[in-house]
Amino acid sequence: MKKRYASTWESLKEHQVPKWYEDGKFGIFIHWGLYSVPAFAPQTWELGEVPPDETWFSNNPYAEWYYNSINVGYGPSYDYHVQKYGKDFKYEQFADMWKAEKWNPAEWARLFKKAGAEYVVLTTKHHDGFCLFPSEYTDYNAWRRGPQRDIVGDLTDAVREEKLRMGLYYSGIVDWTFADDPILNNEDLFHTASPTFAYADYAYNQSMELIDRYAPSVFWNDIGWPRQGEQNLPYLLSHYYNTVEDGVVNDRFNDLFHDFTTKEYQSGSANRREKWEMCRGMGLSFGYNAMESDDKIISIEDAISLLVSTVANNGNLLLNIGPRADGTIPEEQEKRLLAIGEWLRVNGEAIYGSRCSSRESIKYTDQIQVHFTEREGALYVLIDAKGRSQVAVTVPGLRGNAIPLDPEVDAEITAVDGGLCFTVKNFGSSQNIAVFRLN
Numbered sequence: 484m485k486k487r488y489a490s491t492w493e494s495l496k497e498h499q500v501p502k503w504y505e506d507g508k509f510g511i512f513i514h515w516g517l518y519s520v521p522a523f524a525p526q527t528w529e530l531g532e533v534p535p536d537e538t539w540f541s542n543n544p545y546a547e548w549y550y551n552s553i554n555v556g557y558g559p560s561y562d563y564h565v566q567k568y569g570k571d572f573k574y575e576q577f578a579d580m581w582k583a584e585k586w587n588p589a590e591w592a593r594l595f596k597k598a599g600a601e602y603v604v605l606t607t608k609h610h611d612g613f614c615l616f617p618s619e620y621t622d623y624n625a626w627r628r629g630p631q632r633d634i635v636g637d638l639t640d641a642v643r644e645e646k647l648r649m650g651l652y653y654s655g656i657v658d659w660t661f662a663d664d665p666i667l668n669n670e671d672l673f674h675t676a677s678p679t680f681a682y683a684d685y686a687y688n689q690s691m692e693l694i695d696r697y698a699p700s701v702f703w704n705d706i707g708w709p710r711q712g713e714q715n716l717p718y719l720l721s722h723y724y725n726t727v728e729d730g731v732v733n734d735r736f737n738d739l740f741h742d743f744t745t746k747e748y749q750s751g752s753a754n755r756r757e758k759w760e761m762c763r764g765m766g767l768s769f770g771y772n773a774m775e776s777d778d779k780i781i782s783i784e785d786a787i788s789l790l791v792s793t794v795a796n797n798g799n800l801l802l803n804i805g806p807r808a809d810g811t812i813p814e815e816q817e818k819r820l821l822a823i824g825e826w827l828r829v830n831g832e833a834i835y836g837s838r839c840s841s842r843e844s845i846k847y848t849d850q851i852q853v854h855f856t857e858r859e860g861a862l863y864v865l866i867d868a869k870g871r872s873q874v875a876v877t878v879p880g881l882r883g884n885a886i887p888l889d890p891e892v893d894a895e896i897t898a899v900d901g902g903l904c905f906t907v908k909n910f911g912s913s914q915n916i917a918v919f920r921l922n
């Protein structure tokens with residue numbers, strides 16, 4: 484019998500995180516839109532590395548922030564824009580330059596499947612207000628302009644064809660087509676963006692059309708929800724759950740409600756006792772940054788290490804790709820997705836469907852950490868030895884027989900006082916993370 488949610492916080496609080504999201508562990512975030520045309524941002528910091536003040540916002544590494552970065556009227560993006568497009572070139576003109584002429588959604592979905600992802604989250608409307616779906620509330624959308632396609636619908640169909648879950652991102656409180664005072668600090672961002680009741684209704688109406696048209700498995704709201712629309716939320720969220728019973732929402736509704744909490748790069752905190760999700764770009768940006776240098780893009784080994792440490796601590800990893808305006812995925816991003824998929828094909832038994840172990844992760848050095856997961860009565864020991872070709876670690880309190888999941892891993896396991904010593908002589912193809920099943 485399908486549960487019916489009332490539009491009250493009490494009823495919503497009965498919603499449980501669905502098994503598919505607990506089991507899925509790995510998703511692909513996609514930031515694609517008008518900002519993918521200029522595809523420019525300075526390569527400065529990861530979010531959380533420096534305070535979110537004027538220095539961050541006028542040197543914003545997020546290429547999807549291009550509109551605000553030029554709107555502040557100074558800084559690297561402003562200088563780039565004047566030099567490349569001219570002082571009078573309006574951001575809105577990118578709407579007719581974005582053609583997505585090489586886009587093949589089925590190809591994208593096949594790549595995400597090969598990457599071992601279980602779900603996908605696509606931007607439907609980022610802070611610039613341009614919609615990737617035929618919204619009935621604005622013509623500033625990809626059906627009327629640029630690609631002249633229902634990007635959201637076409638990708639949703641392709642993703643579901645590959646039996647992956649489709650999630651939708653919506654920029655709830657920031658929409659520069661309603662209010663575009665330059666943003667130079669978090670106060671502007673989280674509290675005073677788009678301050679009208681008209682915008683609150685707009686956000687509510689667009690969210691309803693996204694739910695009714697696409698029934699997304701994830702409703703990923705960003706930054707916050709219009710304060711003038713907070714009283715709409717219980718109805719919106721109960722409508723969402725009554726439409727998508729095993730749907731999930733994140734914690735970016737002004738901390739009023741969530742299924743899972745979020746971290747972004749170095750920003751935010753997570754606790755093992757509740758479900759959380761880590762999101763980040765491959766480099767310092769979510770939107771494609773054509774200027775990005777290889778040294779700023781996460782290594783394959785560090786991406787897998789992040790997945791392992793996130794999952795072992797009760798999280799999911801939502802790893803972003805920033806496609807080019809023409810619809811192709813940059814090779815350096817594709818390479819990382821395929822390598823993660825390769826690692827998961829060999830070691831995924833310790834990841835998919837696993838649960839957080841009562842054993843906390845152990846940090847021996849900055850390079851050597853051991854994580855634990857549990858699944859179907861088995862304990863998995865995941866030895867992460869960043870950058871080392873061999874390692875020997877003693878894990879206390881373990882006993883029994885440990886088998887490497889990767890047959891190419893050459894390791895010796897010996898019982899020592901009250902624990903097991905793992906001597907890994909060769910990590911095989913497992914990118915310096917060797918996984919053992921303890922029977």
Ligand SMILES: C[C@@H]1N[C@H](CNC(=O)c2cc3ccccc3[nH]2)[C@@H](O)[C@H](O)[C@@H]1O
Pocket residue numbers: 545547548705706707735745746747750751752762769
């Ligand atoms: C995915 C990413 N989100 C950014 C806004 N970030 C937040 O609102 C935010 C970060 C964060 C970290 C920990 C807890 C809450 C948070 N909210 C956006 O400004 C970026 O363009 C991008 O879309």
